[in-house]
Amino acid sequence: MKSFIPREVETLWTLFTAPTVWALHFVVCYAAVAIFCAKGMAEEIAFGTLRLGLGIFTLLALAMIVLSSYLAWRQWGFGSGDPPHDAATREDRKYFQGFATLLLSGLSFVAVVYAAIPLIFIAECQP
Amino acid sequence: MTAELGNFSAEERAAQEERLRKVWETPKGLRYWTSVNNSEIGLWYGVTAFVFMLFAGLLGLLMRLQLAVPNNDLISADLFNQAFTLHGTVMMFLFAVPIFEAIAIFLLPSMLGARELPFPRLSAFGFWSFVLGGIFVCGSIFFNAAPSAGWFMYPPLATSEEFSGIGADIWLLGLSFIEVASIAAAVEIIVGIMKCRAPGMRINLMPMFAWYLLIVAGMILFAFPPLIAGDILFEMERMFDWPFFDAERGGDPLLWQHLFWIFGHPEVYIIFLPAIALMAMIVPTFSQRPIVGYSWIVLAAVGTGFLSFGLWVHHMFATGLPQISLAFFSAASEAVAIPTGVQIFVFIATMLAGRVIFSVPMLFGAGGVIIFVVGGLTGVMVALVPFDWQAHDTYFVVAHLHYVLIGGMLFPIVAGIYYYFPFVRGKKLSDAWGKVAFWLMFCGFNIAFFPMHFSGLRGMPRRVFTYPGDIGWDWFNLVSTIGAFIFASGVATVVIDILRPKPKPAARDLNPWNSGTLEWTNDPEESWGMRSVPIITSRYPLWDQPNLQRDMEAGRFYLPDATSGERETLVTSVLDADPIQCLRVGGTSYVTIISALGLGGVFIALTFHWWITTIICAVITFVAIIVWLWTGTAPIPEEPEIDVGLGLKLPIYVSGPASVGWWAMFITMVGDGTAFASLIFGYFFYWTIHEDFTAAAQGPGILWPIVALVLFVVAWVLTLLARELNEKGTVGARLALVACFIVTVAALLAGLAGPYFHAMDPTANVYPAIVWVLVIWTVTHAVVGGIMHLYCLARSFAGRMTSEYDQDIRNVTLYWHFMAVTAVVTFGVIGLFPMVTE
Numbered sequence: 001m002k003s004f005i006p007r008e009v010e011t012l013w014t015l016f017t018a019p020t021v022w023a024l025h026f027v028v029c030y031a032a033v034a035i036f037c038a039k040g041m042a043e044e045i046a047f048g049t050l051r052l053g054l055g056i057f058t059l060l061a062l063a064m065i066v067l068s069s070y071l072a073w074r075q076w077g078f079g080s081g082d083p084p085h086d087a088a089t090r091e092d093r094k095y096f097q098g099f100a101t102l103l104l105s106g107l108s109f110v111a112v113v114y115a116a117i118p119l120i121f122i123a124e125c126q127p
Numbered sequence: 128m129t130a131e132l133g134n135f136s137a138e139e140r141a142a143q144e145e146r147l148r149k150v151w152e153t154p155k156g157l158r159y160w161t162s163v164n165n166s167e168i169g170l171w172y173g174v175t176a177f178v179f180m181l182f183a184g185l186l187g188l189l190m191r192l193q194l195a196v197p198n199n200d201l202i203s204a205d206l207f208n209q210a211f212t213l214h215g216t217v218m219m220f221l222f223a224v225p226i227f228e229a230i231a232i233f234l235l236p237s238m239l240g241a242r243e244l245p246f247p248r249l250s251a252f253g254f255w256s257f258v259l260g261g262i263f264v265c266g267s268i269f270f271n272a273a274p275s276a277g278w279f280m281y282p283p284l285a286t287s288e289e290f291s292g293i294g295a296d297i298w299l300l301g302l303s304f305i306e307v308a309s310i311a312a313a314v315e316i317i318v319g320i321m322k323c324r325a326p327g328m329r330i331n332l333m334p335m336f337a338w339y340l341l342i343v344a345g346m347i348l349f350a351f352p353p354l355i356a357g358d359i360l361f362e363m364e365r366m367f368d369w370p371f372f373d374a375e376r377g378g379d380p381l382l383w384q385h386l387f388w389i390f391g392h393p394e395v396y397i398i399f400l401p402a403i404a405l406m407a408m409i410v411p412t413f414s415q416r417p418i419v420g421y422s423w424i425v426l427a428a429v430g431t432g433f434l435s436f437g438l439w440v441h442h443m444f445a446t447g448l449p450q451i452s453l454a455f456f457s458a459a460s461e462a463v464a465i466p467t468g469v470q471i472f473v474f475i476a477t478m479l480a481g482r483v484i485f486s487v488p489m490l491f492g493a494g495g496v497i498i499f500v501v502g503g504l505t506g507v508m509v510a511l512v513p514f515d516w517q518a519h520d521t522y523f524v525v526a527h528l529h530y531v532l533i534g535g536m537l538f539p540i541v542a543g544i545y546y547y548f549p550f551v552r553g554k555k556l557s558d559a560w561g562k563v564a565f566w567l568m569f570c571g572f573n574i575a576f577f578p579m580h581f582s583g584l585r586g587m588p589r590r591v592f593t594y595p596g597d598i599g600w601d602w603f604n605l606v607s608t609i610g611a612f613i614f615a616s617g618v619a620t621v622v623i624d625i626l627r628p629k630p631k632p633a634a635r636d637l638n639p640w641n642s643g644t645l646e647w648t649n650d651p652e653e654s655w656g657m658r659s660v661p662i663i664t665s666r667y668p669l670w671d672q673p674n675l676q677r678d679m680e681a682g683r684f685y686l687p688d689a690t691s692g693e694r695e696t697l698v699t700s701v702l703d704a705d706p707i708q709c710l711r712v713g714g715t716s717y718v719t720i721i722s723a724l725g726l727g728g729v730f731i732a733l734t735f736h737w738w739i740t741t742i743i744c745a746v747i748t749f750v751a752i753i754v755w756l757w758t759g760t761a762p763i764p765e766e767p768e769i770d771v772g773l774g775l776k777l778p779i780y781v782s783g784p785a786s787v788g789w790w791a792m793f794i795t796m797v798g799d800g801t802a803f804a805s806l807i808f809g810y811f812f813y814w815t816i817h818e819d820f821t822a823a824a825q826g827p828g829i830l831w832p833i834v835a836l837v838l839f840v841v842a843w844v845l846t847l848l849a850r851e852l853n854e855k856g857t858v859g860a861r862l863a864l865v866a867c868f869i870v871t872v873a874a875l876l877a878g879l880a881g882p883y884f885h886a887m888d889p890t891a892n893v894y895p896a897i898v899w900v901l902v903i904w905t906v907t908h909a910v911v912g913g914i915m916h917l918y919c920l921a922r923s924f925a926g927r928m929t930s931e932y933d934q935d936i937r938n939v940t941l942y943w944h945f946m947a948v949t950a951v952v953t954f955g956v957i958g959l960f961p962m963v964t965e
Binding site for chain 2: 010011012015016019020022023026029030033034035037038039083084085086088090092093095096097099100103104107108110111114115117118119121122125126
C-alpha cells in the first residue's frame with residue numbers, strides 16, 4: 001500500500017507548517033463569524049450550523065497539526081538523539097529542525113484549541 | 128568541510144591586509160557620509176535613533192510636568208496633544224523599530240561571519256530615508272504643526288483638516304517614508320541571515336540573535352504593509368476627499384483601526400523580540416555556558432511571531448464588534464503568553480545552570496525582565512474583555528504599555544549598549560556609572576509608572592492635559608512626575624557615560640567578557656569585519672574552536688585577500704551553510720543619498736501640496752534609482768569563477784533563486800502583496816458593513832476589467848517567453864520584450880477604462896473610491912513592470928544582459944508573477960464580485 005504520508009523534504013519552511021495552520025484556522029473563524037454577524041445571516045442559517053461548521057474545521061486543522069507533528073517527529077528520528085543538537089553535522093541539523101517543529105506543532109495545537117473555545121461558550125452574535 | 132587551512136608568510140599576510148584595507152576603506156572628510164559599510168551605517172542609524180529617543184523622552188518629561196499638579200497651565204492643551212502624539216510616534220517609529228535595524232545591520236555580519244550584508248547600499252538608502260523622515264516629523268513641533276491626534280491617528284478626528292491641521296499629513300507622509308526604510312532593512316536582514324552565514328554555520332548553530340532577527344524581519348514584512356495601505360487610504364481622504372473613513376458617504380472609521388492594529392500589535396513584538404534576542408546573547412556570556420533550550424527559544428520566537436498577528440482586535444474591544452469575535456482575539460491574547468513565558472524560563476534556567484556574573488549588562492537585563500513580567504501580567508488582565516472595558520483608555524493602560532515597552536525593550540537596549548560598547552569602541556563603559564544608572568532608572572521607572580495603575584483604576588483617562596483636584600488623582604500624579612525625573616536622571620547618566628572621554632585600555636582585548644560568539648573576533652580598528660571568513664563548527668565558536676581567532680587573523684580561512692579590488696563576501700546554502708557563491712557587494716556611493724533625498728522630497732512636497740516640486744523630486748528619485756541599478760547591480764564579472772581560498776573556486780555571478788537579488792525581489796514582493804491584500808480586505812470590509820455596498824452607484828462594468836485581466840495575463844506569458852528566448856539568444860528575447868511592453872501599456876489603459884468610462888466619482892461614495900484605489904494600485908505596478916521590460920531591453924542592447932548572465936530578466940519575471948496575481952485579483956474582484964452579489 002502506498003503511504004499517504006509525504007516523503008521527507010529538507011527545507012526551512014516545514015518549520016512554519018503548524019503555525020500557518022493556526023493562522024488559517026484563526027482567519028477562517030474570524031472571517032466566517034464577522035460576515036455572518038455583520039450581514040445578519042442568522043435569518044437564513046442558524047448560528048448552531050455555523051458553530052458546527054467551524055467545529056469540523058477546527059478538527060481538520062488539529063488533524064493537520066497532528067500530521068505535521070508526526071512528520072516532525074520522524075525528522076527528529078522518532079526521538080532518537082536528545083537535544084541540544086549542537087553538533088556540526090547534517091544529522092543534528094535535521095534533528096534540531098524536527099524537534100523545533102514538533103515544539104511548534106504543540107504550541108499551535110494549543111492555540112487552535114484556545115481559538116475554538118469561544119465556539120463552545122458563545123451561542124449568538126451579541127453585538 | 129575538512130579543507131586544509133591556508134598558510135601565508137608574514138610578507139604575504141601584510142600584502143593581503145594592505146589590499147583588504149584599501150578595498151574596505153572608509154572614505155575621509157565629507158565623503159565619509161557616502162560610506163555604505165555596515166559598521167558606519169549601523170552606528171549612524173543607532174545614534175540617530177537614540178537621539179530621537181532622548182527628544183521624545185524630553186516630551187514625556189514635559190507632559191509629566193504639566194500633569195504634576197491639578198489645574199496646571201504650564202503648557203496649552205494643544206501643545207500637550209502634540210507632545211503626547213509625538214512622544215508615542217517617535218518612540219515607536221523613530222526609536223524602537225529603527226534601533227533594532229541599526230543593531231542588526233551593525234552586528235549581523237560579524238555574528239554570522241560575513242564581511243558585509245548582501246545589500247549595503249540598500250542599508251544606506253534606508254538610513255538616509257529614516258533620518259530625513261525623522262527630522263521632518265520631529266521638527267514639526269517647533270512650528271506648532273506637529274500631529275496632535277494621538278499616535279494611532281484615529282479618524283474622524285484625524286481626517287478632519289479643521290481639527291488636526293497639517294499635523295496628520297506630516298505624520299502620514301513622514302512615517303510612510305520611514306516604513307519604506309523598515310521594509311528595506313527587513314529585506315537586508317532576511318537575505319543576510321539566510322544566505323550569508325559563515326561556511327559550516329548550519330541553522331542549528333546560528334546565534335540566537337539571528338534566529339530572532341529572522342523572525343522579526345519576516346514580521347515586518349507582514350505587519351508594515353497593512354499600515355502602508357491604511358496610510359494610502361487615509362491620505363487619499365485628506366488630500367482628495369475620498370471618503371474611506373467617512374461614515375456619511377459609506378466609509379467606516381473602524382477600517383482604519385483594523386489596518387492600524389494589524390500593524391500595531393505585531394509591532395509590539397517586532398520591538399520586543401530583538402530586545403530578548405540581545406538578552407539571549409548576554410545571558411549565556413554572563414552565565415559562562417551555552418543557552419539552555421536552544422530549540423525552545425526557536426519555538427518561542429516563531430510562536431510569538433505568528434500568534435502576535437492574532438491579537439489586533441484586543442485594542443478594539445470597546446468598538447462594539449460581536450462578542451464572539453472579541454473572544455477569538457481574547458483567546459489568542461492569552462495564548463501568546465505561553466511562548467513569551469517560555470523565553471523567560473529559558474533565561475532563568477540558563478542562569479541557574481551556570482555561574483552568574485552580575486555585571487552591568489546583566490543588571491539591566493534582569494531588571495528589564497522583572498519590569499516586563501509585571502507588564503505581561505497586566506497584559507493578561509487587559510486581554511480579558513470585561514476587565515478591558517473597565518480599564519480601556521485609562522492610565523492603567525498607560526502603565527501597562529510602559530511596563531511592557533520599557534521592561535521589554537529599553538532596559539535590554541541599555542544592557543546591549545553596555546555589553547557591546549567594547550565591540551564598537553574597543554573599550555568598556557564604566558561599571559560604577561552603569562550601576563548608578565541602573566538603580567536610578569529601575570527605581571525611577573517604578574516610582575513613575577506603578578502609581579499609574581491606581582490613577583487609572585480611579586478613572587483617570589489617558590491623554591487629558593489637566594484634571595481637577597480632590598478627585599483622588601493628585602498624589603499619584605505628583606509621585607509619577609517625581610519618578611519620571613529620577614528615571615530621566617538615570618538615562619542622563621548612561622548618556623554621560625557614553626560621551627565622557629575614556630582612557631585607552633592598556634592591552635588590546637577584543638573579547639573582554641569572554642563571550643562565545645563570533646562577533647567578538649572583530650577588531651574595531653579595521654573596517655573589513657572578518658580578516659578571513661572562518662569555518663564554524665559550534666554555537667559558541669570562541670569557546671569550542673581552539674585557535675579560531677589566531678587562524679582567522681592569520682588569513683588561514685576563506686577570502687583572506689582582495690586581489691580583485693572588489694568588496695567580496697561568501698554566500699552559503701540556507702540549511703547547511705555550504706559555500707555556493709562569492710558575492711560582490713556595492714561600495715561607497717552617492718546614489719543612495721540622492722535617491723533617499725529625492726524620495727524624501729516627494730513625501731515632504733506632497734504634505735504641502737507642492738505638486739511641481741513633487742514631480743521634480745520624483746524624477747530625481749527615478750533617475751537616481753535607475754543609475755544605481757544600471758551601474759551597481761548584476762555586473763558581468765571578468766571571469767566566471769574566483770578562488771576564495773582553501774582550494775575552493777566559486778562562481779561570482781548566479782541568477783534565479785540561487786541569487787540574493789532574486790530573494791530580495793521575492794521578499795519585497797511578499798510585502799507588496801500584503802499591502803495589496805490589505806486593500807482587498809478593505810473592499811470586502813465595505814461589502815460586509817453595507818446592505819448594498821455599491822450604494823446603487825455605477826460600477827466599472829464587466830467588459831473593461833475582463834479585457835484588462837486578459838491583457839495582463841498575456842503580458843505575463845510574454846515575459847516568461849522573453850526569459851526563455853533569452854536563454855537561446857538575444858533577438859527573440861528583444862522582440863518579446865517589446866511585445867511585453869506594448870501589451871502592458873494596453874493592459875493598464877484597459878484597466879483604467881472601466882471606472883473612467885462608467886464615470887465613477889470617488890468623492891461621492893466609498894464604493895467608487897475603493898474601486899479606483901485598487902485600479903490605481905494595479906496600474907502603478909504595471910507602470911513599474913513596463914519600465915522593467917524597457918530596462919531589460921536596454922541591458923540586452925548594452926550587452927549587460929546575455930544568455931548566460933540573465934539576472935535582470937529572471938528578477939523581472941519574478942516581479943511579473945506577483946504582477947499577474949495582483950491584476951487577476953483586482954480585475955476579477957471589481958469586475959465580477961458585484962455581479963455575484965446581485
